[in-house]
Amino acid sequence: MKALIVDDEARVRKAVHLLVDWDAHGINEILEAGSGNEAMELIRKSRPELVIMDMMMASGHGMELMEWISEFADTIKFIVVSGHNDFEFVRNTVRHGGIDYILKPIEAEAINAAVHKAVTEWREEERDRIDIQRQNIQLNEFKPVYGEKLLSSLIDDQSAAEASVRRLRNEGAIPMEAEAVQLSLLQLDASDALLFKRFGNNSELMHFAIINVCNEFLAKDRSGIAFKYWGAPWEIIILTWERFCNIQELIFRINEGLFHTFQRRMHFGIGLAGQLPHSLPAQYAEAKMALARRNVLRSDAYVHSLEAESDDSAERHGQYTFSSVREEWKMAVLSGSDGQISEASQKWVSELARTEGITPEQLQQWTTAVMQFRVQLLRETLGDAAGNAETALEQSDRLNQPPHPGSYAFTLFAWRDWSYSLMSELARVINERQAKDKRTINDIVKYVEQNYMDDDLSLLDIASAFFVSREYISRKFKQEFGINFSDYLATYRIDKAKQLMQNPHLKISQIAEMVGFRDVKYFSKVFKKQEGVSPKMYRSKLESL
Structure with missing residues (x-):
């Protein structure tokens, strides 16, 4: 929970901060404001559950702040801490739903008792609010006034669109006289964990609450209907019937209602108005594309049309990929x-x-x-x-x-x-x-150095010993040494043979066998290929030195 301390004297704010046992009340964030006006901005931004406020402040009178909270943030509980024992102040505190009116100097016992009472009342009311909303959802499931599935099918199943419209007209979801329709798409922010948490991480409850706000505005003059779109989990669709309905103004009013209720303004994509029902798939595609092409650097625009967004997007697209x-x-x-x-x-x-x-x-x-x-x-x-x-x-x-x-x-x-x-x-x-590859190759090299004299030593044997593929060994030897494995092994054996040739008592056939060549003719062929001379001529050169 969050608490906001409002007083134009810093020492009083500090005193309140020190006297209240915040942890005991489950309050983990404490904000401060030096005036009523500053408090209003903080409330809009941070939405605290509790406000502890002074009455007399230089900028923004406490009475004005109480009235504002009562009108625009009525779920907030507030406590007045004042140096004025004024009956009118006390009476207004009670009238606007204040928890307590505490006189300065502040006593720890009194203010902690008031905070406990405020927190308890807020939690009880929040549980009631959630219970009511859940009950409404359950009732809505049994009374499908808006027929979400049927309404969604107007977009997803055009083959049955005419039949769906007739049924929706009979149920009163679509007016009998409605011929033209305009689709607006409200795309919820799937990453808004705070809003989601507010509804107990219940997406059905969140959708229901937001749709209810939208329909409050649409029901006033039966200008349209809002429903959860079954084709996408985070989308709400608004259909409006009046061809000349000022959609921009309507969405603005709905958004203000959403902000007042949830402290969130939301983004809407709108399609070009058309005939009911066959224009709806195209309108949905237009609205979705308009949202995809909105400029996220603009924080003040919430209504997006494909025509407006595409012009800007076309200029930006491809500039920086x-x-x-x-x-x-x-x-x-x-x-x-x-x-x-x-x-x-x-x-x-x-x-x-x-x-x-x-x-x-x-x-x-x-x-x-x-x-x-x-x-x-x-x-x-x-x-x-x-x-x-x-x-x-x-x-x-x-x-x-x-x-x-x-x-x-x-x-x-x-x-x-x-x-x-x-x-x-x-x-x-x-x-x-x-x-790891480097270590493996180094281990393979050591293995070759220890077993090069084995005439059966093969790439397959080494691959099996190290649980890797033959292709892996070949590729890594090529990367590390610039040659394939067989050439590496042959070169290593010939180098060892050259060392052994310095011993005049060893025959060429013995040397060949000692370095892993079973066939002395094949040994001579490989030796000559690498050194340019036969083993016999190489030894003769050594003896002449």
Whole structure:
């Protein structure tokens, strides 16, 4: 829970802060405001459950603040702490639902008792609010006034559209005289954990509450209907019947209602009005595209049409794509340098910030391109081992999810932090895998050095001994030494043979067998290929020195 202390004297705010046992009351965040006006802004922004306030303040009288809370934030509980023993002040505190009126100097026992009472009442009322909403949902399930499934089918199943409209008219969901229709799409922010938590993480309850607010405005003049769209989990559709309905003004009023109720304004995409019902699929596609192309850098625009958004998006599209930074990201990851990775992620968001606008559509394209880049780089660097590395990274993705492209709370810093974490984790996995590969190759080389004299030594034997594929060994030897495994083994054996030739008592056939060649003729062929002379001539040269 959150509490807000409002007093124009800092010493009084500090005293309240020290006297209240916040932990005992389950309050874990304490905010402060120096005036009534500042308090209103903080309440809009932070939505505290409890306000402890003074009456007489230089900017924003306590009476005005009480009236404002009563009208616009009536779920808040408030306590007045005042130096004025004024009956009128006390009477107004009670009239506006205040919990207590405490005189200064403040006593710890009195203010803690008042806070306990306020917190208890708020929790009881919150439980009642949730219970009522749940009951309404259950009633709505048994009384499908709006027929969500039927309404959704107007978009998803055009073959039955005419029959669906007739049934909806008979049930009163669509007026008999309605011929024209305009579709607006409300797209909820799937990443808004705080709003979701407010409804006990119950998405049905959240949808029901938001739809109810929308329908309160639409029902006044039967101008339309709002319903949960069955085709997508986070979408609510509004259908309006009046061809000349001022949709911008209507959505503005609905949004103000949503803000008043949930302290959230939401984004709406609108399609071009058309005939009921066959224009609805096209209208839905237009509204969805308009939302995908909205400029997330604009925090003051909530109604989006495809015509307006497409003009801006067309100008921005393609100006800054992932290919612009792909090579830089690759070098940063392969370097394994935290500094280079940090610089690459910061440069990316800095370039994005300089663009005229950013859309959810572009952010989704970026996310897809980044994940493709990761897969490609793993395959380039790790080859056959890329699959295991991809699995390991998928597990880490659960802790480092990309920001939601359509999030209302867009921030470039979140995208920077995600890209930094993704590149850091990618660099770690590649480095660890390459280090492991290096150790494996070194172990294989040692194994060759210890067993080169075995004429049965083969690539298959080594692959089995180290639980890797023959292709893996061949590729790694090519990368490490510039030659394939068989050439490496032959070269190593011939080098050992040259050392043994310095002993005049050993025959060529003995030397061949000692270094792993069963056939002395084949040994001579390989020796001559590498040294340019036969073993016999090589030994003659040694003896002449």
